[in-house]
Amino acid sequence: MRSARGPSLTRHLLAWVLGALTLVWATFIAFGYKTGEHEADELTDGHLASVSSLLLPLAPAGLAPDVPPAPAVSAPDLKAHDYQRTISVVVWDAAGKVLSRTGDAPLPPFASPEGFASLQLGQPPQPWRAFSRWDERHRYRLMVLLSQRERDDLAADIAGQVVEPGLWLLPVVALVLGLAIHRGLRPLRKLAEKVHALDTHDAQKVEDSVRFQELAATVDAINRLVDRYHAVLVRERALANEFAHELRTPLASLALQVREAREAPPGPLQQEALGRLEQDALRAGDVLAHLLALARASRAELVEAAQPVDLDAVARRVVSEFAPHAHAGGRELGLSSPGPFPLSGHPVLLELALRNLVQNALAHTPRGTQVEVELDPATRALQVADDGQQHAGPPGEAAAPLQPLRLGLGHRVVEKVAALHGATFEPEVALPDARRAWRIRFS
Template structure:
């Protein structure tokens, strides 16, 4: 079964351009719709004003019958005027009444009007020319005179479309030019990001190089600060890895060299006391190297893909478990191993396997590097400043930097390993001189913020 193909990569400027054009077209379409509805609404208001003006004009004028003329009801036929555009001059239909008598009906629509039609504006659907139309009427009355004036509202929609077209046409002409300018502007605006990408590609983080902190743009400055911080953290991590690798190499070199030397002695003097002593030394050095390798294997497993999940770890319970594991070794060496911890849980977020490995190394170092009769204590405490896990003793111990090596499994690799575990858990490893009767102490301290953090945050 073939692996699924990777999704095609797209250019950021094109992605931004498509979204910008989409937003622009949406605004443009909204503007057209608003222009159309605004045109219709304004046409309706203008029409209402025209109807009122015509009605007032008719009421003020003398009617033909009052002037001695005959009553007329002519068929309203618009008279064409040469050179005059009638697009915005819709024909007005008029009906006049004197009392109950119809004096004039310009288009024969008076018979279709509901009677009585009160004064004011009305929207009615009447049949004219064999098809129903929507008419806008205005009725006014003065004494015995009553006037009804109407306009076909089809003109309103035509005017709205006309206004919308006037908005659309310039946009249609300018839209291609705007698309080109928008694409150019986006690519131009993303140029600093491209330059930053080029600078990142050329960056040699292992050599300690960082990006220039100054930038014209706030967003890019924050990215540069974050990348420089990442480079610094990587350099610190690489430095710790180099120190740890050096400690491991130094710790293994001594027993391996001793193994080769003692094996040669045992081979050259078989069956003699010197040969037997060399074989015992080979066994001890092999156990020493095996102990170092077992620690490294435990650390690798605890940090690997199958490592236990992070969660709350009760340091008090962990201290009691580790003390029980080392009780036999303490008894064999004539030492006393105790635990000073509250009955209530003292919880920190982390990996129980890693923290147990760190505590075992501290206890093992305290037992193996102090004389007989030494009292070793595992102390757990919680305060407002945070949580502490301390291994202390009242013996005279050979202490020093992590590379110090003495009899038994290496002190250096143990402390280096504990330091790595402390860094992973947001804790601080400290070598302290405690109050009497204790003479030496190694403490893992979790600040209050780290002790209260969730496992995901600490990881």
């Protein structure tokens, strides 16, 4: 069953792409507008300088001191082109007398600075852009003026022409990007449909090949997860069947022992039946405890994350807990460890595995046995060793176990925990001096 729909990955990617594109677009628009204004300013300044260069050589031949200045001219038809502006021209002689004046600019002062200048002229004052220069003999001074408002209008017009393509470019790019991202994510949507179609109870995989490396890695991870889940499921089914078989025997025996104890007359026979009833009940409880331990290990394998663990601290805690029980049963329990044994794992499961090894060693060795938990961080090994073979009695004399534990079931739990931590479990390793050990070797 599919879960509720969450945010769309397509819209998420489109939002990020468009956000970045808008930022870049706005930056280019701003720089484009500023650049347009700057270039327009340079264009008008160059135009003023060009007009002055064109008119100044005509001043000596076409103007004379006794020629009255021409009246200001304001012709609306001069602006026949977007880039055509009304130019005003003023010519003085060396004494500062106006020889010629053309255009609608107010008369500027003769003492205005030479070259480019921004002047405030008229009443009320209005900004004008001016360029003035002398002829080569310093007889005439010519000034060309342009209204700052017209200059700014021209700059705005040029800047607008520069940025105008970008104003419609962003919507077009957004539409194209949306279609491209939607089309590009089609393989991912197909992969999602295949994953939703997987049956978790079978070893079914995503078998179809994919064209893209990113999706190939995802498919590989999904298939590994399917293999892992199926392997866990198969192991749990096998263990459940085995435990059901192990549990069936003590339960059936319990029913028989209860009937025998109820029907037996008070006396030795009834006490013997009650003793067997107790043993079978403990055996059934032991099977259930191991079944719960395996269930906990399986849950940790699937959902719990590993964390740093000091195996030395775990071993000290387990040994201190079992030492009084071992002493009460005529056995000695010790710890041999050089110090911290750090690793990454599940502390509860590691303690459970060590408890099983210690419990089995104490339960299946005769009195007088020395059981020792040994840690070796250098070789990454943990083992529980005993010298029970040295204290074995004559044939036929049974050891007195502390609890009726099942050695095989306990070791299945240890194998499960070791596999979960990438370690190997080595049962009954022969050691010098007739000792034996059950060892977990971490990678």
